[in-house]
Amino acid sequence: KQEVTQIxxxxxxPEGENLVLNCSFTDSAIYNLQWFRQDPGKGLTSLLLIxxxxxxxxxxxxxxxxxxxSGRSTLYIAASQxxxxxxxxxxxxxxxxxxxxxxxxxxxxxxxx
Amino acid sequence: xxxxxxxxxxxxxKSGTSxxxxxxxxxxxATTMFWYRQFPKQSxxxxxxxxxGSKATYEQGVEKDKFLINHASLTLSTLTxxxxxxxxxxxxxxxxxxxxxxxxxLHFGNGTRLTVT
Numbered sequence: 001k002q003e004v005t006q007i008x009x010x011x012x013x014p015e016g017e018n019l020v021l022n023c024s025f026t027d028s029a030i031y032n033l034q035w036f037r038q039d040p041g042k043g044l045t046s047l048l049l050i051x052x053x054x055x056x057x058x059x060x061x062x063x064x065x066x067x068x069x070s071g072r073s074t075l076y077i078a079a080s081q082x083x084x085x086x087x088x089x090x091x092x093x094x095x096x097x098x099x100x101x102x103x104x105x106x107x108x109x110x111x112x113x
Numbered sequence: 114x115x116x117x118x119x120x121x122x123x124x125x126x127k128s129g130t131s132x133x134x135x136x137x138x139x140x141x142x143a144t145t146m147f148w149y150r151q152f153p154k155q156s157x158x159x160x161x162x163x164x165x166g167s168k169a170t171y172e173q174g175v176e177k178d179k180f181l182i183n184h185a186s187l188t189l190s191t192l193t194x195x196x197x198x199x200x201x202x203x204x205x206x207x208x209x210x211x212x213x214x215x216x217x218x219l220h221f222g223n224g225t226r227l228t229v230t
Binding site for chain 1 (some may be wrong): 119143145147154155156158159160162194197204206208218219220221223224226
């Protein structure tokens with residue numbers, strides 16, 4: 001059974017600092033990995049999706065890397081802003097024909113102004 | 114982009130009553146939708162996979178008679194929590210994938226906060 005772990009569970013940084021969020025998974029046989037943002041009491045917003053054949057994906061200030069063999073992904077957020085405060089979840093999808101995502105518990109980020 | 118609408122966003126009900134939650138794909142068709150449950154500070158746990166025109170597939174430990182799922186069209190799936198009890202209080206989120214787009218990410222609704230008193 002796939003286990004997804006996110007460390008740290010919570011993170012507080014001053015505005016402008018770069019953020020590094022970690023995600024690890026136990027079964028490297030994944031189809032893709034997705035990073036989501038969740039605001040309090042809200043649903044999930046997809047940030048980045050990395051296919052298993054890719055090493056990284058970038059979108060604006062966000063960069064996500066994937067090392068499938070070691071079961072790790074890292075989400076980098078450059079020059080953090082108070083608006084980046086949220087919970088960030090990573091999820092892995094098993095090989096094709098299965099859309100059941102396995103989620104980590106998330107990292108709750110607070111960016112202090 | 115693909116939008117998934119979930120309704121209601123929050124609901125408070127008395128113990129023993131039933132509550133229906135709707136999940137709609139607004140601008141795309143979805144043969145498959147997924148229902149998740151999230152407890153405070155915990156991860157999302159998949160409850161069931163909703164298939165248009167057929168029975169839902171439930172994850173181990175999820176009572177199918179407790180959580181009734183109906184997927185009557187390509188844009189609507191409903192989750193009914195029957196005879197709700199306080200332990201059913203949770204955040205329920207649905208997701209859907211774009212039909213015939215094998216590599217598309219899943220799109221999530223905004224969730225429904227259920228409180229059973």
